[in-house]
Amino acid sequence: MDSSFRIDLAWMLRTGRARNGSWLSGSLSWSRGGEEVGSIGYQAIMHQPGDERLELSYTRGSGKDREQVRQTVRLCHTVPQYGGKRWWMICPFRHIRVGKLYMPPGGDRFASRQAWRLGYQCQRDAARDRPFERLFRLQKKLGCDQGWEAGLRRPKGMWNRTFDRHMERYWELDDECALEMMVVMRRLGGWPSPV
Template sequence: MGGSGSGRGYQGGKATTYDMRKLDVRRLQRDGLLQPGLAFGWQWTCNGEELASIQIRTEVDRVMLSYRSRNNGGEWQPMEYPVTLEWTPCHLGGRRAWFHCPARGCGQRVAILYGGTIFACRHCHKLSYPCQRETADDRAARRADTIRRRLSWEPGILNGEGGKPKGMHWRTFERLTAEHDAFVRVSLAGMAARLGLIERRLDGVGDALHPKS
C-alpha cells in the first residue's frame, strides 16, 4: 500500500494528522462494515486516483488489517495484525465503536488510526493537529472565518462584510463583528509583516485572539 502514509512525514516525527492517511472507525460503523464475517478493501484516493489500499476482515470485536508496507524505499513487507474494537453505549441508545491502538505498549481507545508502518493513534505517531502549527495571524484568520460563517457572510477576510442575520439580536451582532474585526486586524498585520511591509508587532495579539467577554 505504499506504506499507507508512511512516506508523508511520519519518519520526521513532526507530521500533522493531515499528512497521514486515516482509518476512522466511525466511518466504518456508519457504513455498516463492522459486522463480523465481512471482508472488503479500503482505498485512499485523490482526484479519482487510488493512492493506497488495505484489506479489512471483520471478526467479533476486532478487525484484521492486511497490506504491504515499506520504509524509505526498502523491500515491501506484508503486514497483517488485529485491531481490537470496544463498544460503548450512546446516551440516546445504540452503541459506538472504538479502536484500541495496536501499537506495542499503547492500547489507547481512539476513533481514528493513522497509517504508517502500522496503523496507530496520533500519539504513537507523534502527530500534531494542523492548527497547532498555525501562526497567530493564521489562527486569527481562521477564527474570523468562523465568525463569518456564523453571520452567514462570504468566507474570506478579504471579502466584504454582510449584514445582520435575521433573528440575531443587535447586541450579539455587534459583539461578533467587533471580535471579527479584531481578528482581521491581527491577521492582516501578520501577513504584512511576513511580506516585509511593516515591522512585526505582537502587542495586543493576545487580547485580539482571546477577547474579553
C-alpha cells in the same frame, strides 16, 4: 494528521463496512485531489463476542523493500447511558481505546494519534497564521476563491442577512490578517513604523 491515512471505526459502522454481530470484508481507500493515494483490505470480525477485531492487510514499500503487512486491531465496546453499544479500537501500541487510527507518511503500521505523537492542525499553525486560516475556511465554506483580499461573494440562495453576518466576520478577519502582515513586514524592515 491531515496527510495521514485514517481508519475511523464509527464511520465504518455508519456506512455498513462493519456491523455488530457480523463478519464483513472489503477495502478502504484514500484519495487526494481526486486521485487514489492508498488502499487496504480489511475484515471486520464482530460475530464472536470477546474476540471482535479488524484484520488489516496492505502492502508497504516497493521493489525489494516491498512488504506484505497483516495487522490485527482488537475491538471493544462500552454501553452508553442511552443504550446500545459504542465501539472502540484498541491502539496496538499504546493499548488505549480510540475511535480512529492513523498511519502518517513514512509510517509502517496503523496506531493511535498518541502513539504517533500527531497533533491537530490548529496545534501546528503558528499564531500569526491563524487569522489567515480562519479567513480561508470562511471563503471555502461560501465557495469563494481563497486568499487574503480575495473577498467574498454571496452564494446563490443565501439570505442577505446571513451573508451580511459572514461579511462582518470577513472584515474582522481581514483586519487581523492586515495586523499580522504589518508585524511581519516591520520585522523584515519593509514597513515603516508608526510615527
